[in-house]
Every structure is written in C-alpha cells, then in structure tokens.
Amino acid sequence: xxxxxxxxxxxxxVAVSHTDARVAYIGVAAGSGSxxxxxxxxxxxxxxxHTLFKGxxxxxxxxxxxxxxxxxxxxxxxxxxxxxxIYTSAPAGNADRALELLxxxxxxxxxxASELETEHxxxxxxxxxxxxxxxxxxxxxxxxxxxxxxALAHNILGTPESVRALTTADCRDFLDRNYTPENMVVYIxxxxxxxxxxxxxxxxxGHLHFPTRRLERIEPRMAERFSNVVxxxxxxxxxxxxxRTFSRFDSRRFALYLLSNYLGGPCxxxxxxxxxREKRGLVYSVDSFVxxxxxxxxxxxxxxxxxKNVDKCLRMTRRELDRLMQxxxxxxxxxxxxxxxxxxxxxxTDNRENMAMGMGKSxxxxxxxxxxxxxxxxxxxxTADEVREVAALLAEDRCSRLTIx
Numbered sequence: 001x002x003x004x005x006x007x008x009x010x011x012x013x014v015a016v017s018h019t020d021a022r023v024a025y026i027g028v029a030a031g032s033g034s035x036x037x038x039x040x041x042x043x044x045x046x047x048x049x050h051t052l053f054k055g056x057x058x059x060x061x062x063x064x065x066x067x068x069x070x071x072x073x074x075x076x077x078x079x080x081x082x083x084x085x086i087y088t089s090a091p092a093g094n095a096d097r098a099l100e101l102l103x104x105x106x107x108x109x110x111x112x113a114s115e116l117e118t119e120h121x122x123x124x125x126x127x128x129x130x131x132x133x134x135x136x137x138x139x140x141x142x143x144x145x146x147x148x149x150x151a152l153a154h155n156i157l158g159t160p161e162s163v164r165a166l167t168t169a170d171c172r173d174f175l176d177r178n179y180t181p182e183n184m185v186v187y188i189x190x191x192x193x194x195x196x197x198x199x200x201x202x203x204x205x206g207h208l209h210f211p212t213r214r215l216e217r218i219e220p221r222m223a224e225r226f227s228n229v230v231x232x233x234x235x236x237x238x239x240x241x242x243x244r245t246f247s248r249f250d251s252r253r254f255a256l257y258l259l260s261n262y263l264g265g266p267c268x269x270x271x272x273x274x275x276x277r278e279k280r281g282l283v284y285s286v287d288s289f290v291x292x293x294x295x296x297x298x299x300x301x302x303x304x305x306x307x308k309n310v311d312k313c314l315r316m317t318r319r320e321l322d323r324l325m326q327x328x329x330x331x332x333x334x335x336x337x338x339x340x341x342x343x344x345x346x347x348x349t350d351n352r353e354n355m356a357m358g359m360g361k362s363x364x365x366x367x368x369x370x371x372x373x374x375x376x377x378x379x380x381x382x383t384a385d386e387v388r389e390v391a392a393l394l395a396e397d398r399c400s401r402l403t404i405x
Contacts, residue, residue, distance in 0.1 A: 011182035024088075024091070027357065046157055048171050068088050180208075187357070245297035254381075257290055321394050328385065341376075
C-alpha cells in the first residue's frame with residue numbers, strides 16, 4: 001500500500017492511502033469511546049455518535065443526510081469502548097464534499113433538543129433489541145464482571161434510564177472535551193493525489209483549536225475469578241469462557257492472535273470447531289476472540305449450545321487449552337497455521353472500507369500505520385515457545401465463565 005502521513009500545526013494527524021479504486025473512503029477517528037464517559041452518563045459516547053448528524057450551525061439534519069446520499073454515497077459512524085469513527089464512502093472525486101461535511105459535523109454540531117428527544121427512543125429500542133439477543137448480550141455481561149469496578153465494565157449503549165437523561169449540554173461537552181485535534185485522525189483512501197488530500201484536510205480542519213485534554217484512564221484491576229450461570233429460561237445456552245490478557249501495545253499480542261485463530265478462528269478446521277461441531281455436533285457456533293485496549297486485554301471463547309451440553313463443551317475446551325499449554329506445537333502445524341492466518345489477512349485487504357478504517361485506527365492508536373503486511377511479518381516470526389507462553393495466561397485458575405440460558 002502507498003501511504004502518506006502528516007500532522008497539522010494544531011496536532012491533527014492525517015493518514016492517506018493512494019489507491020486505484022473508483023470509490024473514496026474518508027473518515028474521522030476519535031480516540032474516545034464509552035470508557036471516557038462520566039459514571040452518571042453511560043451511553044453518552046454512543047448517543048453522541050447517533051446525534052452528530054442531527055444538525056449543525058449550518059445544516060439541518062435532512063441536509064446532512066442528503067449531502068453524501070445525493071451523490072450515491074454514505075455517511076455513518078460507529079462507537080467502541082475506546083474510539084469512535086465517523087466515516088463516508090462515495091464515488092471518487094468527492095473528497096472536498098466529504099471532508100467539508102465531516103469538519104462541519106465535528107466542529108459545529110448543535111444537538112437540537114427536539115432531535116435528541118426522538119433519538120432517545122431510537123437508542124432505547126436499540127438497547128431492547130440487544131437485550132433480546134443473548135448471543136450478543138453475553139459479551140457485555142461477561143465484561144461487566146471481568147472489568148468490574150472500571151470504566152471498561154459498562155456496556156457501550158448504556159441503559160434506557162441513562163440514555164433518556166442525556167441532554168444537549170452533555171453531548172456538546174463530550175464532543176468539545178474528546179474530539180480535539182490531538183485526539184483525532186482524518187483518514188483518506190482514494191485515487192487522489194495524497195498531497196492534495198492533505199491540503200484539503202488542512203483547509204477544513206486546520207482551524208480547529210479545541211483545548212487539549214489528556215484522557216484519564218485507570219487500568220482495570222484484576223477481578224476475582226468467577227463462574228456464573230444466568231437462567232432466563234431460554235432455548236439455547238450462550239457461554240463466554242476466557243481470561244484477562246494484555247494491551248494492544250504488548251508484543252505478545254501476535255502470538256495470541258495466532259493461538260486464537262488456531263483454536264477458534266473462522267475456519268471450519270479450527271480446533272474447537274472441528275471437535276465440538278464437526279465431530280460431535282454439540283454446537284452451532286464456537287469462536288474465540290482477542291480484545292485489546294490501551295492498557296488491558298481479553299481473550300474470550302464463545303460457545304452456543306443446548307444447555308445440557310454446556311459442561312461437556314467446557315471440558316473439551318479446557319482440554320484444548322491445556323494441550324496448548326503443555327505441548328509445543330510442531331514445526332509443521334506452526335507453519336500451517338501461520339500461512340492460514342496470513343492468507344486471511346490477504347483476503348481482508350479486498351475490503352477497502354475496512355482497510356481504510358484500520359489505517360485510521362492504527363494512526364490513532366500507534367502514531368503510525370501498521371497494515372496487514374506488517375502483521376503478517378510479525379505472525380511469521382512467532383515461535384512455538386511464544387504460543388505456549390501466551391497459552392499459559394489461559395490456565396484454568398485464571399479463566400472465568402459466564403453462561404446465559
């Protein structure tokens with residue numbers, strides 16, 4: 001990939017990827033999410049993401065929507081626990097339009113009270129829908145326990161009560177405190193001249209001079225190990241089994257990515273999928289995940305099965321983890337799973353929008369662009385001993401379990 005990076009005088013970082021595509025992907029990545037909310041305002045980061053599009057000093061809500069849609073483009077946003085992305089996609093040649101709109105939204109959103117009243121109920125419906133989906137809700141319930149006592153514990157959406165209490169002043173204050181130039185990255189993936197793109201960013205974002213605020217994040221303490229079952233009289237049991245690991249800056253993360261992909265990745269040949277689904281038909285879905293934050297991490301295995309099979313599935317999962325801890329992977333297996341992982345990385349580059357977002361997040365989190373080729377190099381350098389070392393973090397006395405059924 002052909003990248004260019006730049007830092008404006010006000011501290012805003014810019015990342016540009018020159019492509020041969022006929023579509024441009026442009027966005028603003030802000031290093032602030034649900035973790036940065038005040039305790040009495042849970043759901044604020046996500047609510048701000050929803051209401052950024054409800055009006056600015058220059059535009060009504062309908063005009064914001066039409067600005068990109070009128071040319072066949074899209075304007076959207078997403079929120080996580082530590083960042084928010086506002087992004088566009090449009091036919092190439094519309095970078096000026098996209099950047100002007102994004103700058104207007106970030107600098108001039110007014111959060112009209114009448115619009116917020118309606119959006120309160122939209123988000124409450126989203127919360128209800130989520131709570132009706134235990135295969136998704138189990139992740140939040142698990143994180144509430146494993147990060148108990150920290151800002152990472154509460155879910156991104158908030159509660160109906162906390163969301164309905166959010167005001168125009170709350171939204172504007174959150175935007176002003178967190179969407180500062182030094183806490184944002186503008187990313188562009190387009191077939192345009194990178195130098196011209198950087199000049200456009202300076203034109204529309206260079207005037208921003210919100211006061212810089214250092215994020216006050218406290219590393220979560222280690223929670224007591226738990227094993228909980230919540231019986232909601234459902235048809236299927238949804239289980240998360242896992243342990244705390246390390247941050248996105250820890251070099252051991254590449255060995256953990258490889259272990260996770262081998263154990264419960266998207267392939268039918270992953271160990272847990274082969275043992276629990278293909279061989280025994282005990283599950284419909286089994287996956288493993290690595291979540292990295294700025295100062296903590298989490299390795300999770302999800303198992304969806306009949307409630308009578310939960311303990312059997314957990315025993316078999318524990319057996320696979322113990323094997324990884326005790327037995328060094330052979331050179332043949334290690335080489336095979338490395339090639340598999342790197343092949344998946346290569347396939348992922350075909351999704352240009354995700355690649356553009358990944359570029360923005362990399363610049364936001366690391367101050368430089370780590371693309372799939374960098375990840376592939378680090379994966380290929382992982383040793384069998386390093387895999388066994390990270391597997392030791394998943395010892396039985398470190399793992400916790402939550403089942404919702």
